[in-house]
Amino acid sequence: MTTMKLAFDISFTHTEGKWAAPGSWVGADYPDVGLFTELAVAAERGGIDMLFFGDGTGIPDTWEQSMDAAIRYGIQWPRQDMSPFIAAMAQATQHIGFGLTYSSTYMHPFYTARLLNSLDHVTKGRLAFNVVASGRVADAANYGFDGLMDHDQRYERMEEFVSVCKALWDSVEPDAILRDRSTGQFADPSKVHRVDHHGEFFDVAGPLPSVPSPQGHPVLVQAGASPRGIAASASFADVVFGLGGHLPSQVKHRAALDDALTAAGRRPEDVGILWATQVVLGRTAAEAAARKEEMASMLMDDDAVGAYLSYNSGFDFSVLPEKFTLAEVAEQIAAAQATQSGFVQRLIARRGDDGVLTRTEFFEEGWKYATGYEQTIAGTAEQVADELEEQFLATGSNGGFMICNPQSMPSSLYEVTDLLVPELRRRGLVSERYAGTTLRENLL
Numbered sequence: 096m097t098t099m100k101l102a103f104d105i106s107f108t109h110t111e112g113k114w115a116a117p118g119s120w121v122g123a124d125y126p127d128v129g130l131f132t133e134l135a136v137a138a139e140r141g142g143i144d145m146l147f148f149g150d151g152t153g154i155p156d157t158w159e160q161s162m163d164a165a166i167r168y169g170i171q172w173p174r175q176d177m178s179p180f181i182a183a184m185a186q187a188t189q190h191i192g193f194g195l196t197y198s199s200t201y202m203h204p205f206y207t208a209r210l211l212n213s214l215d216h217v218t219k220g221r222l223a224f225n226v227v228a229s230g231r232v233a234d235a236a237n238y239g240f241d242g243l244m245d246h247d248q249r250y251e252r253m254e255e256f257v258s259v260c261k262a263l264w265d266s267v268e269p270d271a272i273l274r275d276r277s278t279g280q281f282a283d284p285s286k287v288h289r290v291d292h293h294g295e296f297f298d299v300a301g302p303l304p305s306v307p308s309p310q311g312h313p314v315l316v317q318a319g320a321s322p323r324g325i326a327a328s329a330s331f332a333d334v335v336f337g338l339g340g341h342l343p344s345q346v347k348h349r350a351a352l353d354d355a356l357t358a359a360g361r362r363p364e365d366v367g368i369l370w371a372t373q374v375v376l377g378r379t380a381a382e383a384a385a386r387k388e389e390m391a392s393m394l395m396d397d398d399a400v401g402a403y404l405s406y407n408s409g410f411d412f413s414v415l416p417e418k419f420t421l422a423e424v425a426e427q428i429a430a431a432q433a434t435q436s437g438f439v440q441r442l443i444a445r446r447g448d449d450g451v452l453t454r455t456e457f458f459e460e461g462w463k464y465a466t467g468y469e470q471t472i473a474g475t476a477e478q479v480a481d482e483l484e485e486q487f488l489a490t491g492s493n494g495g496f497m498i499c500n501p502q503s504m505p506s507s508l509y510e511v512t513d514l515l516v517p518e519l520r521r522r523g524l525v526s527e528r529y530a531g532t533t534l535r536e537n538l539l
């Protein structure tokens with residue numbers, strides 16, 4: 096049987112009030128590298144295939160065009176560049192992989208390809224690159240853009256970005272380095288090639304001034320969920336990061352990806368989806384249910400919720416009237432070239448798009464979305480495993496789960512490694528040990 100892969104997204108261990116949650120950041124403050132290293136060691140001991148870090152570089156300021164709410168409440172901010180942290184975590188571990196995010200909308204492929212090549216060396220072949228098409232205005236302003244690039248153009252740029260990275264990673268052939276002490280020849284010039292790329296977005300000469308890394312190319316991850324985003328996944332992703340928590344949407348996403356892969360001349364069975372999934376585990380169902388309720392009870396101010404939603408959608412929800420329909424909001428979001436997936440689409444999937452909603456209802460739903468309350472699977476290890484098994488089977492047993500948004504760290508990780516993983520292993524759903532030495536061998 097194909098086994099389920101397990102990744103753990105620890106991008107947000109400290110934002111949205113989680114820095115102060117019981118059991119969180121005990122004895123350490125974000126971004127203490129010691130706690131991250133402790134997490135990596137514990138995740139590896141518990142059989143997690145990959146620790147994952149999303150990224151965003153702006154302070155949310157879409158809400159009322161101000162960053163005050165985000166700073167006051169610690170909404171999606173602060174965020175470190177995780178690459179040096181991954182280098183540290185890799186030194187304390189041997190098997191677990193690391194997923195690092197950079198934006199193809201703002202970064203340059205030469206710099207990125209070179210950095211990721213070095214990280215693949217430092218991790219000994221345990222690196223994944225999550226390529227994102229940033230849909231956040233606050234990020235744009237850091238890179239000299241005064242607004243968002245057109246939605247589909249972000250994906251045109253992403254595809255070119257990735258093809259340049261791949262050409263650079265291939266520009267030094269795996270056997271180009273000779274290190275022949277007897278002749279003094281270091282490398283074979285016939286195996287090092289210029290790239291000479293001239294495209295719509297980038298001009299890059301190459302080659303990469305680097306030694307080929309253990310994986311050659313890091314594992315490529317992509318998360319776009321719109322039709323154009325899925326087409327981009329189909330063109331290059333090794334594994335897709337998909338929104339979980341709503342099985343009918345997941346089944347649709349899987350089918351759309353399969354069609355896009357076939358159209359791109361690739362085999363659907365070669366590209367798994369890791370479903371973003373939130374879990375709360377308890378030794379009893381009642382304990383888990385009570386802990387899930389704690390998530391929603393830690394109520395945040397409307398400003399904090401608005402800062403979160405507006406940043407992630409690229410749309411200022413403070414302009415909403417007292418009453419509106421979701422169809423009207425979705426239309427305004429599309430007109431603003433903001434993301435076409437996420438909270439509003441999720442709400443439409445649940446409630447339809449023609450019912451009237453008040454602002455208060457919208458922000459209550461928004462807080463549940465921000466905390467992941469609605470889609471959190473709470474229960475004993477057996478109950479959570481039942482749910483994951485059902486989702487895995489219904490989506491083609493291809494990929495696995497990205498456990499996201501832990502309530503508190505490190506305690507939420509220990510619940511997964513100590514309660515859930517043993518149950519999934521007992522069912523033969525998760526393998527007993529790492530299959531190989533590189534992330535590509537373990538995750539794909």
Ligand SMILES: Cc1cc2nc3c(=O)[nH]c(=O)nc-3n(C[C@H](O)[C@H](O)[C@H](O)COP(=O)(O)O)c2cc1C
Binds near residue numbers: 150226
């Ligand atoms: C599961 C998931 C994770 C994402 N992670 C990030 C991230 O870490 N940083 C970021 O800038 N964008 C992230 N995105 C945003 C996507 O890269 C993309 O911009 C967004 O989904 C809009 O594209 P779409 O309309 O094709 O979905 C994520 C999206 C999804 C669905």
